[in-house]
Each structure stands twice: as structure tokens, then as C-alpha cells.
Amino acid sequence: MSKDAEEDDLCDAVLALASGRTVVAPDLQHEVFQHVRQARLQQREEPALVPSARELEVLRALAQGLGSAEIAKAMHLGTGTVKTYQARVYEKLGVSGATAAVAEALRRGLIE
Template sequence: MGQAVRVIVVDGQTLTRYGLHRLVGSEPDIEIVGETGFGARAAPMVASARPDVVVLDAVLPDADGLGVARELRGRYSELGLVLLATGGRDDMLFRALDSGVSAFVSKSAPTTELLAAIRHAAVAAASFTATDLAPAVARREQHATGPLLSPRETQVLRLLGQGLSVRAIAHALSVSTSTAKTYVARLYEKLGASNRAQAIMAAMRLGLLATELQV
């Protein structure tokens, strides 16, 4: 078995921290190496303990959890960040996505979801995951004044659906490979996907791509 995922917990509620200790204590591949109830202590603790993942509350006694997340992401690009929130409000979910966290989990979610989020964050810090992301995107699209995807992103989506590589997409759009990669990355972000298959499936669910396309 490989080295355990090292986790720091930043949550103002003592019971939540205790509950996380109990939860993680039964998992052989995860260990808590530090905890604090204050956002101001998060950065120094990360610097000293060097965790793989930080689990932090969206609302802390002395700070905005999303602000702490943005600060940590700016300092540590490979650090996994799991944001805990009371309820699953869409606005908080999208703010979490914009702040650079790795996963968004409601405090009312099953414990298996939190464990999965920690493991995801440990290996894919830059890839956002949230159970309710696709429905939230659909709800935002219903209330938006404009389309979810720009015309260029819609082009990229269709080309991905046709099986084209990033290099081929760049050629088809007469842009550089770097620009095509940026288009694809933005598309993945909007769809809450980390790869082509996830992007196509999400687009199909949202009615943005014909269902007869093959993944």
C-alpha cells in the first residue's frame, strides 16, 4: 500500500473536526496531520505539515473559507482543496469552482462522498468535482440571459464529439495548439469535466450535444 493521503482540517466547529477524525480513523489510506478552527492558521500549518489535501469550511470564525482557498491555491498549485458547505447552494458551488478548489461537498452529504472528494483532491488538485455540478449548471442555464457556451466553445464541443484531438481541433479552427488547449480547458470547466468523455456526457445531459454521438 502506498503512502497515506495527508490531510489538514480547517473548520470552526469542534464537532465537525472530531467527526472527521472518527471518519478518517477507519481509512488506512488517509490520515489527519493537523487541524485548526481558524482560517488565519491554515497557511502556516500547510507550510509546516505539508499535507496533500486541506479540508476547509466555507464559513470560518475569522475568515471566508473561499478566500482562504484562493490564498492556498495561489501558493500551492498541487495542493488538494476540499470545501465543505452547509447546504448545496448553487452560488456557493460556482464560487468554489472559481476559487480553484478541487472538490465541493455539502456537510449533509454521505460520508462516502467526502472520502471520495479527499481522494480525488489528492490526485487531481486542479480538477474540480461536485456531485451536484451538472444539475447546477442546468439551473444556471435556465435562468441565464445568454447561452451556457460561447459560439467558439460550441464549435470545440462538436469537434470533441467527432473524436478530434486538440491538435486537429487547432487545425480545424485555424488557431494555435495552445489556444485550442485553452478553449478545451474552458469548456471542461463549464461542464464540470476533467476529460473528453465526461465533457461529452455532461453536454448530452444538458442538451448541448446530439445524443447519437459516440464517447
């Protein structure tokens, strides 16, 4: 709400907020709705990034508490290759670490 808003408008806004509703100043409504509309369009246009089978295999190993070297040995890969898979998983899930990756994968139902 603008500081220049009428007293009645301010009272209505306070009551709306108190009842759990969202209040957007009339002069900002168009901009807010344009932003929401644009965000929804982007979600439809961008394909969901899903880890590959090999990346999921690394993710499952991370979920079991294995480190990069242990995963590399178990999968007969180089440690650098495992770290590359990890980085790709983090990027695809939008996270920055193993714990967050496992939590997000569980939330999405990618691993059990």
C-alpha cells in the same frame, strides 16, 4: 439515530428505512435542512455556466473524436488556443476530460 435513542424510535426508524424512506435523527434535522436550504439558494444565485459558441464548436469536434491538433487545424487556430477552449469547457461543465465533457454536454442538450 443516536445510540441513546429509545427502542420504539429505533424500530420506527428501521421500518421507515425498510420502506425506502429517509430517517434523520431529530437533533440533526435542523442542521440538515439548513444545509439543503443553503444549497438551493446557491443554485439560484449562481448563473449557469454555458460554453461560448467557439467553445461549443471545439466541444462538437471533440465529440467527433478529433484531437487538439486536428481541431486547431480545422478551425485555423493554434493548438494552445484550442486547449484553452477545452479547459474552459471542462470548467464550465464541471468535468475533467473530453469524454466526460461530451457526455455532460449531451446530457444538458448542448450538443447532439
